[in-house]
Amino acid sequence: METPLVVIAGRPNVGKSSLFNRLIGRRQALVADQPGLTRDRQEATCRIGGRMVRIADTAGLEEAPPESLSGRMRQGAATILEQADLILFVVDARAGILPPDAHFGTWLRRLGRPVLLVANKTEGRVGYANAVDAYSLGLGEPLLVSAEHGEGISSLMADIAAALPPPATKIRDEDVEEAEELTAAEDPGKPLKLVILGRPNAGKSTLVNRLLGEDRMLTGPEPGITRDAITLPLHDIEGRAYQLVDTAGLRRRARVQNEIEKMSTGASINAMRFAEVVVLVVDAVDGLHDQDLQIARLVEREGRAMVVALNKWDAVEDRDATRKAVSDRLERSLAQLKGIPVVTLSAVTGASVHKLLPAVRQVYATWNKRITTSALNRWFEDALGRHPPPNVSGRRLKLRYVTQATARPPTFVVFGTRAEGTPEDYRRYLVNELRNIFDLPGTPIRLDFRGTVNPYDDKD
Known part of the structure; x- marks a missing residue:
C-alpha cells in the first residue's frame, strides 16, 4: 500500500520546518528566524496514529514572477501540494492573519485537497488571542x-491520523515491526548512501535532477540555491537502490560568514560523514x-569512497588539456586517494551521466573489499624483501x-x-604497494602499526 503524503505549506517564516522536525521526531530541516530559509522540499517518513506517513516540508508560498528564485520555489511547492493526501496550512498566530495567508x-x-489549518506560535496570550482570526480563512477550526515548544503536537498528530484517507488494506502490527527490522538490518538490498558534494554552482542539483529523471531540486544561475541536505530515493536501471543526498x-571556511551558510555547511559535512x-x-x-582538493581531503579523512564528476564537460574547449591538468593535479595533490575514478559528464545535456553510477558501484565494492591473511602476508614478505624496513x-x-x-x-x-x-615514508610505501597489488584505487587505506614486546630486545 502506498504511504500517504502530508505536505506542510504556508508563507515564509511561519514555522513550517520547526513543525516538520517535531512531527518526524528529529532535527532534519534547517531552522532559523529568517524568512525563506527552506528552498527545496524536505521529506521524511514517520509513524502517526500507528500508520507510516510521508511528511514533506516546502518552501514558503510567495507571490513572485515565475522566472525569479521565489517564483521557482513556489512552483516547486505547488507541484507537491497537488499530490498531497493532506495539507497542513500553517499560519503565524503571533503575527495574525496577513493578506498572503488569505490569498493562499x-x-x-x-485546489480541492483536504486541508488542516494549523495556527503556530500560540504560546503566550497574544498568540492564543490572535489564533481566532484564522477562522476568517474559511478552512475550518484552527x-x-x-x-518550537512542542505544545499541541500530540493533538495535531491525532487530527492528522483522523483526516488521512483510510488504508486500502489493514496492516498487522507485527508486519510493521518486521518491516522496520528489515530496514535497519545490514542486508545486501539496503540502499547505498551516496552524497553529492562540491563548491557552489558546480551543478550538483542539476546532476541530482538528471539522475532522478525529474526536476526535483531547485536549480538556476544563482550560486548557493541549495541550503539543506536533501535525501532522495533513487534506483538505477538494474533496480539497485541508492539513498541520494x-x-x-x-x-x-574564511568566506563562510553568515549564520545560514554556516548551518548549510554543517548539514553538508554531517551528510558526508554518514x-x-x-x-x-x-x-x-x-x-x-x-577548495575542491580541500573537500576531497575531508572525504578521505572521514574514510569515504569517492568519485570525481567533471561536470559541464560540454562547455570545455580543450578537453585533452583539461583532462590532463585534472589528472596531474589529483596525482600530485591527492596521493592518498591514488587512482580515484574521474567521470566526465554534462548534467545539463545528460551526456555520459549514465557512467556515473557504475563508477560509484565500483568504488563501493573496493571500499568493502576484504583480503585474506595468507594473501596479505605473501605480499608482505615480498614487499619487505624488495625494500627492507x-x-x-x-x-x-x-x-x-x-x-x-x-x-x-x-x-x-x-x-x-x-x-x-x-x-612515514615507509608507511606510504606499504600503502602504495597495497593499493597496486590488491587493486584498491580511489579508496582511503588505513594502515596501523602495533609493536610487540620482546624480552630480549635490550640485548640487540
Whole structure:
C-alpha cells in the first residue's frame, strides 16, 4: 500500500520546518528566524496514529514572477501540494492573519485537497488571542500548536491520523515491526548512501535532477540555491537502490560568514560523514580548485569512497588539456586517494551521466573489499624483501606480519618489534604497494602499526 503524503505549506517564516522536525521526531530541516530559509522540499517518513506517513516540508508560498528564485520555489511547492493526501496550512498566530495567508488560503480551497489549518506560535496570550482570526480563512477550526515548544503536537498528530484517507488494506502490527527490522538490518538490498558534494554552482542539483529523471531540486544561475541536505530515493536501471543526498555548496571556511551558510555547511559535512560513497562535482570549465582538493581531503579523512564528476564537460574547449591538468593535479595533490575514478559528464545535456553510477558501484565494492591473511602476508614478505624496513635511532624495525582488521575503508594492522616507530615514508610505501597489488584505487587505506614486546630486545 502506498504511504500517504502530508505536505506542510504556508508563507515564509511561519514555522513550517520547526513543525516538520517535531512531527518526524528529529532535527532534519534547517531552522532559523529568517524568512525563506527552506528552498527545496524536505521529506521524511514517520509513524502517526500507528500508520507510516510521508511528511514533506516546502518552501514558503510567495507571490513572485515565475522566472525569479521565489517564483521557482513556489512552483516547486505547488507541484507537491497537488499530490498531497493532506495539507497542513500553517499560519503565524503571533503575527495574525496577513493578506498572503488569505490569498493562499483561497488558492488551497480551490485546489480541492483536504486541508488542516494549523495556527503556530500560540504560546503566550497574544498568540492564543490572535489564533481566532484564522477562522476568517474559511478552512475550518484552527489547530493551536507551538512547534518550537512542542505544545499541541500530540493533538495535531491525532487530527492528522483522523483526516488521512483510510488504508486500502489493514496492516498487522507485527508486519510493521518486521518491516522496520528489515530496514535497519545490514542486508545486501539496503540502499547505498551516496552524497553529492562540491563548491557552489558546480551543478550538483542539476546532476541530482538528471539522475532522478525529474526536476526535483531547485536549480538556476544563482550560486548557493541549495541550503539543506536533501535525501532522495533513487534506483538505477538494474533496480539497485541508492539513498541520494544533495548538499549545499562548500566554500572556503574564511568566506563562510553568515549564520545560514554556516548551518548549510554543517548539514553538508554531517551528510558526508554518514555517506558510503561521495561524488565530488567539479566545474570542468573552472578546473580543479584548491577548495575542491580541500573537500576531497575531508572525504578521505572521514574514510569515504569517492568519485570525481567533471561536470559541464560540454562547455570545455580543450578537453585533452583539461583532462590532463585534472589528472596531474589529483596525482600530485591527492596521493592518498591514488587512482580515484574521474567521470566526465554534462548534467545539463545528460551526456555520459549514465557512467556515473557504475563508477560509484565500483568504488563501493573496493571500499568493502576484504583480503585474506595468507594473501596479505605473501605480499608482505615480498614487499619487505624488495625494500627492507629502515633502522630507527640505530635500531632495526622487525615487521613480522599483517592482517586486515576491517573494511569500509580497508584497514590493515602491521605487527612487529618497534612497529609503531615505522617512518612515514615507509608507511606510504606499504600503502602504495597495497593499493597496486590488491587493486584498491580511489579508496582511503588505513594502515596501523602495533609493536610487540620482546624480552630480549635490550640485548640487540
